[in-house]
Amino acid sequence: xxxxxxxxxQVLASYGVAVPRGEVASNGDEAVAGAEKLGGGIWVVKAxxxxxxxxxxxxxxxxxxxxxxxxATEGMIGETLVTHQTGPEGKPIHQVYVExxxxxxxxxxxxxxxxxxxxxIAVIASxxxxxxxxxxxxxxxxxxxxxxxxxxxxxxxxxxxxxADALKLEGDQVKQAGKLLGAMYRTFEASDAxxxxxxxxxxxxxxxxxxLDCKFNIDDNAIFRHKxxxxxxxxxxxxxxxxxxxxxxxxxxxxxxxxxxMVNGAGLAMATMDICxxxxxxxxxxxxxxxxxxxxxxxxxxRIIVSDPNVQVILVNIxxxxxxxxxxxxxIIAAAKELDLKIPVVVRLEGTNVxxxxxxxxxxxxxxTPADDLSDAAAKAVAAIKGDA
Numbered sequence: 001x002x003x004x005x006x007x008x009x010q011v012l013a014s015y016g017v018a019v020p021r022g023e024v025a026s027n028g029d030e031a032v033a034g035a036e037k038l039g040g041g042i043w044v045v046k047a048x049x050x051x052x053x054x055x056x057x058x059x060x061x062x063x064x065x066x067x068x069x070x071x072a073t074e075g076m077i078g079e080t081l082v083t084h085q086t087g088p089e090g091k092p093i094h095q096v097y098v099e100x101x102x103x104x105x106x107x108x109x110x111x112x113x114x115x116x117x118x119x120x121i122a123v124i125a126s127x128x129x130x131x132x133x134x135x136x137x138x139x140x141x142x143x144x145x146x147x148x149x150x151x152x153x154x155x156x157x158x159x160x161x162x163x164a165d166a167l168k169l170e171g172d173q174v175k176q177a178g179k180l181l182g183a184m185y186r187t188f189e190a191s192d193a194x195x196x197x198x199x200x201x202x203x204x205x206x207x208x209x210x211x212l213d214c215k216f217n218i219d220d221n222a223i224f225r226h227k228x229x230x231x232x233x234x235x236x237x238x239x240x241x242x243x244x245x246x247x248x249x250x251x252x253x254x255x256x257x258x259x260x261x262m263v264n265g266a267g268l269a270m271a272t273m274d275i276c277x278x279x280x281x282x283x284x285x286x287x288x289x290x291x292x293x294x295x296x297x298x299x300x301x302x303r304i305i306v307s308d309p310n311v312q313v314i315l316v317n318i319x320x321x322x323x324x325x326x327x328x329x330x331x332i333i334a335a336a337k338e339l340d341l342k343i344p345v346v347v348r349l350e351g352t353n354v355x356x357x358x359x360x361x362x363x364x365x366x367x368x369t370p371a372d373d374l375s376d377a378a379a380k381a382v383a384a385i386k387g388d389a
Contacts, residue, residue: 001218002050006097007232008216011191015183019211022099024048031073032066034098042101045072049091050237052132052199052215053083059093062101069098092236102210107200108167109133110180112188114195115148121188123147123159123181125166129200155185169203176209191229192222241304248300250289257282259381260305260314262298264289264323272317272374279378281385284311289323298331299338306339313344315381317374320351327353329360336366344369344384348377 003011009019023034035043047059054060059081061072073096082090107129115122126144128136137144145166149155160178169177180201188196197215204210223230235243245252251266255273259281263269266288273283285308289301305314318328328349336345348371349357361368369384371377 001220001223001230001233002237003216003218003229003232004048004050004095004097004234005046005214006048006095008196008214009211011216011229012183012187012211012214015187015190017180017183017187017211018209019214020099020102022097025073025096025098026094027077028070028074031069031096031098035063035066035069038098038100040100043069044099044101045069045076046097046099047076047081047093048095048097049081049083049086049093050234051081051083051085051091053085054081057081057083059083072096073098094234094236102202102212103205104200104202104212105205105207106203107212108203109136109199110163110167110184110201111195111197111199112184112193113197115146118148120148120151121185123149123163125163127167129202133197133199149185155182169209171207173203173207173209180209191216191226192219193217194219241307244300245287245304248297250287250297250301250304252288252301252304253286254308255283255285256310257284258310258312258385260284260287260308260311261317262287262289262301262305262314263317264319264328268317268319272315272378275374275378276315276381279375279382281378281382284308295327295331295334298328299335302332302335302339302341306341306343311343313346313381313384314341315377316345316347316349317377318347318349318351318357320349320354320357322352324352325349325354325357326360327357329357329364332361332368333364333366336364341366344381346371346377346381346384348372348374 006024013019021038025031025034043063045061047054063069063072076093076096079093080090081093109126109129111124113122124146126136128143147159160181163181164174164177195217198211200212202210202212239254242252259276261272261283263272269286269288276283346369369380371380
């Protein structure tokens, strides 16, 4: 689950991290009122969407008058912001964050994330703040430093000193860096975060470290432990199909291909996507119905798959253990009748009640193509798209 910038800064501030003052607004009047409350002569109006690259897409405006604050806000609210991270569909803007201006002397990069290779929390830092970290990694990888934190000992003072040295901080900034890293680490652990990125982390003209922008991602598998954070979810920023999948207890991630996959088990789902690509196709989604899906969940899975206009064929790959193949077959039939399916369906069933499942499909009268194994299923799905089936 992602948080908006202003939400992330509120959470960080509760752990003692220094962030600029700001006000959330949903219209021009609220934005001007926020600027008046903040005072000063420079404000930054930021579109609140779950994506980076806002500045390059006119989603961040520096304003020097209240009229400019109003105009910037009214020019964003209700619009769709398209950045290199949103894809062509973009993200809707429902709120802006009006923030006090900052005196920026240097821009740095700092992030915490889960390093699955080392099974540790990793600290990623660079002197090249304000840029896409992927671009820095590609062009000047030597400017990125990585520290990993042993979970047995936790964050230690030397981590802060190494960070300060890597970012070329001096004097009191070294102490500030250690304090900031400690607060970020506590936030990360307490929130079950998967990523906490500050870009840029700025050194002000007065020599202070301030969080200018922030991304905060929380592990969906742990969100049940954080009702306060779950209440911050903005469903308007999420894919409707993925939200429906969550509501019915399915695991779904939309991809860019044209083969809709319905599989039971995450490992088998990944293998199915791989073999589709080996057969010359492109998976349109990752969809795991789990080990004990009901007929209703199977029907819901079909609805979600066909809601993607790119899907040209559906590949069902089920290995029945706890899951019964006859239940899958009944769900396929129910979905096909409800949705009046016009696209081809390729089905590979193995395991519990497989003969009953195959018989149910064979007697249904539906245009379902059976497959003997996974390779055969992928080949038939690709052939159906090409019109060779």
